[in-house]
Amino acid sequence: MSTRLRELIRKVRQCKTAAEERAVVAKESAYLRDAFKREDAGGRHRNIAKLMYLHMLGYPTHFGQMECLKLIARPSFAEKRIGYLGLMSLLDEKQEVLMLVTNSIQQDLKGKNQYSIGLALCALGNLCSAEMARDLVVDVKRIMRSSTIYLKKKAAICAVRLSQKAPELVRDFMDEALSLLDERSHGVLLGAVTLAVELCRLDPTLVDEFRDKLVNLIKMLKHLTTSSGSGYGSSGDHHVRGVPDPFLQVQILHLLRLLGVGSPGASDRMSDVLAQVASSTDASKNAGCAVLYECACTILEIQSTGGLKVLAVNILGKLLGHRDNNMRYVALDALVKVVRIDASAVQRHKGAILAALADGSDASTRSKAIELAFELVTAKNVEDFVAEVFNLLDDDDPQFKAKLVDKICGAVEAHAPTPTWHIATITKVLVSAGRHVSEASLRSFLAFLTRQPPSVQEVAVRHLADLFLDKSGAPPRSPQLLLCVLWCVGEFGALLPDGADQVGILAAALEGQEGAEIAEVGLTALAKVGARSGAQDRQRARDVISRFNSSVDLELQARSCEFGKLFDHKRLMPEVLEAIPPLEDQQEEAAAGVPEAAPAVPVEADPMGDLLGDLGTSGGPVAAPAAAGDLLGDLLGGGGEPTATAVTPSSNPLDDLLNL
Incomplete structure (x- = not known):
């Protein structure tokens, strides 16, 4: 049995569970399918109304799309209205069934009932495809020249959609758009200005032709602003909370902006009315704020x-x-x-x-x-x-x-007045919100430190080291701060005052960091500190490093074992763990190893040259790269021929290091 739309809505709202709602919808959908099969012409428009309600609830309604086309073809306006509404609700421009509706829309556009023509224009403006635009452009242009205000404003808005879907039709609407800008009806003017804005956006070469209407637009805007006497602003029908037709004002200002860009003459002619709008519009209402915002944007973009x-x-x-x-x-x-x-x-x-x-x-x-x-x-x-x-x-x-x-x-990197203020500010950021400092910002700060003189580097390392001396309680545990402290002590720890416990600072920072990236940087820093320290601190550093010999992290285990073996070669150690060279701006992005304090190895007279590759950073002569076989031989302890610059002592410590 058929259910009225209101009754269907009531039943759906009374459902307490999704299952109950699905049952109600399934029952009604079955009835609608049966009614469509029976060709129930008398109740078709009521069924389409219920179908649209089900569509709004999110249920499938494709089985009723063809019924909308049948309603559109009916002579009754009530049925035609429901048909067009269903068409715009249930279909979009990608539906193949829409190809069948072009003829029906064209017939309505050529009809004598202005309300049926209006329905067809609305549907075309919502669903138009490129093919439909090319087929119906002549009919839309004809309606734009109609004497009926109701049809002209709808046709103007419909023309916007046709232009968007088929940009080659832009110039076809030029004459009609220019003519509509001479109208006095608010609705027609709003559609005409909107169309003009879209045409200028799609084809900037049309701006010069619309500049001929600049006087009309200025006069129109002035009347809307003053809202006195006879003219565009005299009626209160289009006021929004005391603001005369803000929709039309906004569109006119948008069009003036397009006409004024690149034209000092046009910009000068519209300056007075823009100043009038800016000074006389009420900013206490949202509508007035919208007009003021558009006015400000227009002033800023034209040659004012x-x-x-x-x-x-x-x-x-x-x-x-x-x-x-x-x-x-x-x-x-x-x-x-x-x-x-x-x-x-x-x-x-x-x-x-x-x-x-x-x-x-x-x-x-x-x-x-x-x-x-x-x-x-x-x-x-x-x-x-x-x-x-x-x-x-x-x-x-x-x-x-x-x-x-x-x-x-x-901002600090770009505008810091002094290096010391730069260091103090970034350190403060690391302490206050270190977890939110990005890797790029931290890398940039460390690269900045490498380019500073020793006096500035000393300030930085002292400032950071103080965070781990027992002056302010437990050390902060921000990963970025720990990375910065470890790296700076490893590179610039020699600048700390005599008696500073560099190994103790690094050990405190490494506490509980096994398996983390911080520990990898810390091991390198400890090795560098041990390389330049006395025997006692060197042994302490070696003891801390040896804790990671059995780490489950393969990288930590490898570093710990290799650095531990390197401690047995006191002569080789300072060369391998030399301080990193200054990093220039263009190197920062490529300096992925900056936080890890990658050692810079001299090329001259360096037995590690073959192992670490051709760095070429010290400015000295660079040895020719060894052949693949020679590199493999060196790596495995074989007998590759030494290069011209390699040092070959009678007992090479490199052999002991590599023959583990």
Whole structure:
């Protein structure tokens, strides 16, 4: 038995479980299939209405698509309306069945009932494919020249869809679009301006032709702004909370922006009306804010004067204080583009930007605020700016904190006034939010240290070593901080004051780190400290390294055994574990081994040259690479011929090292 739509909705809402709902829907779907097979013409439009409801619930409705086409072909407007609604709801442009509807739409477009024509235009605007656009473009153009306002505005919007689907039709709509810009109806003007914007976007060469209508557009916008006397703004029917037709104002401003770009003359002619819109629009309403935002974007993109640009930046600055997160986001997004052109104008709104940065109510707004805030950083204000944002490192949002830390590290690297401030700030970041410091930022900091004079390196290693001396309780356990301490003590520990327990610092940092990347760096650092220390500290370093001989981590086990064997060769050890050379900027990306303190091996007179390969970093003469057989022979302890620069003592310690 047939169920009315309201009864079906009531039954579905009363279902307490998904199984009950599926049972109700399955029963109704079975009835609908049976009704479609029986060709129940009288109840077809009611069945399509129920089918659309099931579609909104997410159930399959493909079995009723052809019924929509049958309803469209019916002469009754009520049935035709349900048919078109079902067509737009149940189908999209990719459905093959849509090819059958082109003829029905064309027949309705040629009909005399304006409401049936309007339905066909709506369906075409929603479902049009490229083939349908080419087939029906003539009919749409004819309706655009109609004397009926209702049809002209719908045809203009439909033409937008046709142009998007078949860009080669853009010029076909030029005459009609230019003609519609002379209308006085708000609906027709909104459709005409929207069409003009789309045509200019699809074919920028049409901008010159639309500039002929610049006077009309300026006059139109002026009447909307003043909303007094006879004209476009005289009726309150199109006002939104006191703002005269904000939809039309926004579209006109968008079109003016396209017409003003690259044209000083057009930009000058529209400057007065833009200033009028900016000064007279009520910013307390969302509709007014939308108009102001579009006005500011137009001013900033055209060839406007400096005073007008300052006015636009001030508008965006006011929007930053708006309570609506969406409004603040679009203002921040616009200011990001402005700051690269005129940073001084945006600097005046730094307080509002930092307030948006501190507001944790919306993640996307904070993300955009970070991007804008750090665009304002210069060498003059970097110290004060970093001090202000440091308080935000206590935030609980890990994504926000990671992005903020990355921006702080980048700003410090680019604008640090002195190396010592650079070191102190990055160290503070490592202590406060070390887990959020990226590998690239840490690598960049360590590469920076290699390029500094010994006096600066001494400041860095002392500052980091103090974190592990018993002055401030237990050492921090941030992996990035531990990596930095281990690496710096391994490279620059010799600069610490006499009596500093380098081995003790490294052992404390390595505590409980077996199997981790930190332990790999720590073993290399201990070997370097042992190579330059006295016998007692060398033995202590060797003892700590030997703890990893039985590690389950293969890399740690290999390093521990190899470094332990290297301790037996005091003459060879300093050469193998020489300090890393300075890393230039172009080397940073390739310096994947920076945190691991990869040893730099001299090429001259170095028996390890064949084993470690041709580094060529010391500036000395480079030995010719050995043949493959010779390298294998050296590696296995065989008798490859020595190169011209190799040292060949009577008892070579390299043989003992390699013949384990």
